[in-house]
Amino acid sequence: MTIDISTLGRESSWEGVRAAVGGLGVSGFAAADTLQHLGADVVVLDDGDDEALREKATLLEILGVDVRIGPGSTATFPEGVDLFVTSPGWSPTTPLLAEAAARAVPVWGEVELAWRLRGEDAAPWLTVTGTNGKTTTVQMLESILRAQGLNALAVGNVGTPVLEAVMNPEPFDVLAVELSSYQLHWSQSISAQASAVLNLAPDHIDWHGGLDAYTADKARIYARTRVACVYNVQDPVTEHMVEEADVVEGCRAIGFTLGVPAAGMIGLVDDAIADRAYIAGRISNAAELGSVHDIGLTARVAAGGDADRVPAPHVVANALAAAALARAHGVDPRAVRDGLRGFTPDAHRIADVADIGGVRWVDDSKATNAHAAQASLQAFENVVWVAGGLAKGATFDDLVAAARDRLRAVVLIGADRDVVADALRRHAPDVPVVEVDTGETDPMDRVVEVAASLAREGDTVLLAPGCASMDQFRNYSARGDSFAAAVHRLRDRS
Structure with missing residues (x-):
């Protein structure tokens, strides 16, 4: 007998359902554990084989899950599968997923499974995607929601x-959900209370098969939104996504802008965050939600930073998007202000490392693509830029053309540093460029030494690589940690 998977939910019996889970990462483990708990017959497939995977496999096997890990484990499609839950990192061209499509087996992501397993009176979702800024925005949103006194949590790709x-036994009031383009590709029925696309730039093109497909997957976040579709006024593609979205009747388009907001938008009036979207009389009035100086104020002051320092423009834009989503949930203006004040940014996101002889050293190792690096560069007047790594097929012409007047000098590292160097030769030929090649060793001591020799008082040395890190470092965090440690060694010698 064929089982109609689409009718099953949290309170359903999943007995007789055979579910395959592709990948034993964080989301794969959660999917396998949950499906087994609901009564499904679960098989997990992963070609990896390391200590962490083996520990997860052992836990699932104790519960009765059939776990197949190690090389060749994904070579054969399991028989009798009714549902395939895929890792977000698996491309649609992955043979097992292609086979699932050929067999007409439904393929869901963990996020789609989560939506279908929500119970009655479940917490609404406030969803966020974009090429850059997703994690910061959902963390800001979580802070705002908690300042309102809500039991909120930032979840998803974060x-x-x-x-x-x-599935938590203690239900949340609301969830701030970060969604990657991968997760959205496999989502079919999510109906968020409010949703946002922060920005769009080429990224993960190989996975999606082209920019149009990547854009279409990002746009899926707006489908079935119930209260507010939040878009970036400075990025017209996001507004077009809203215009094309099939939403619940009555859903509104809400813009966020670094300029003065029109009616239906949240933006800036001088340094004030102004809401002309969620108030009565918004045609001629605005509600003040705080100031740009409130963003991260508590953490900045605690770290000895400048209380009056204005965050980078893209960080302000993230705060405006978070405010727009929170206001769609009915959050008070005071909670927006208090939540932004209490927000603590993650490490390696425009993090001040030190001030040495009037030169500011900043770690933005999380800027792993050209779009993020360009946004980071726009925050500073005179920059010695540290860039390079794995370019992932990206180009840097637009970035260099936009930032060349800010560049004091450039220090290049990594496997694809020539890609950045070529863009500099074309668009900023007068900017000094030094390539640091230390072979297999950590380059950061040499990078910091070179950057210090190029920087002048009042300059910022900015690590915003625009590239992935895995050619020389374990991840972007390790790259940022290495940079900070080298800067601290320089400071101690000064």
């Missing part, structure tokens, strides 16, 4: 699996 939060 760390905690959505499924884990949905």
Whole structure:
């Protein structure tokens, strides 16, 4: 007998359902654990084989899950599968997923599974995607929601699996959900209370098969939105996505802008965050939600930073988007202000490392693509830019053309530093460029030494690589940690 998977939910019996889970990462483990708990017959497939995977496999096997890990484990499609839950990193061209499509087996992501397993009176979702800024925005949103006194949690691509939060015995009031383009590709029925696309730039093109497909997957976040579709006024593609979206009747388009907001937008009037979207009389009035100086104020002051320093423009834009989503949930203006004040940014996101002889050293190792690096560069007047790594097929012409007047000098590292160097030769030929090649060793001591020799008082040395890190470092965090440690060694010698 064929089982109609689409009718099954949290309270359903999943007995007789055979579910395959592709990948034993964080989301795969959550999916396998949950499906087994619901009564499904679960098989997990992963070609990896390391200590962490083996520990997860052992836990699942104790519960009765059939776990197949190690090389060749994904070579054969399991028989009798009714549902395939895929890792967000698996491309649609992955043979097992292609085979699932050929067999007409439904393929869901962990996020889609989580949505379908929400119970009655479940917490609404406020969803966020974009090429850059997703994690910062959902963390700001979580802080704002908690300042309102709500039991809120940032989940999804930010760390905690959505499924884990949905199945938590103690229900949340609201979830701030970060969604990657991968996760959105496999989502079919999510109906968020409010949703946002922060920005769009080429990224993960190989996975999606082209920019149009990447854009279409990002746009899926707006489908079935119930209260507010939040878009970036400075990025017209996001507004077009809203215009094309099939939303619930009555859903509104809400813009966020670094300029003065028109009616239906949240933006800036001088340094004030002004809401002309969620108030009565918005045609001629605005509600003040705080100031740009409030963003991260508590953490900045605690770290000895300048209380009056204005965050980078893209960080302000993230705060405006978070405010727009929170206001769609009915949050008070005071909670927006207090939540932004209490927000603590993650490490390696425009983090001040030191001030040495009037030169500011900043770690933005999280800027792993050209779009993020360009946004980071726009925050500073005179920059010695540290860039390079794995370019992932990206080009840097637009970035260099936009930032060349800010560049004091450039220090290049990594496997694809020539890609950045070529763009500099074309668009900023007068900017000094030094390539640091230390072979297999950590280059950061040499990078810092070179950058210090190029910087002048009042300059910023900015690590915003625009590239992935895995050619020389374990991840972007390790790259940022290495940079900060080298800067601290320089400071101690000064």
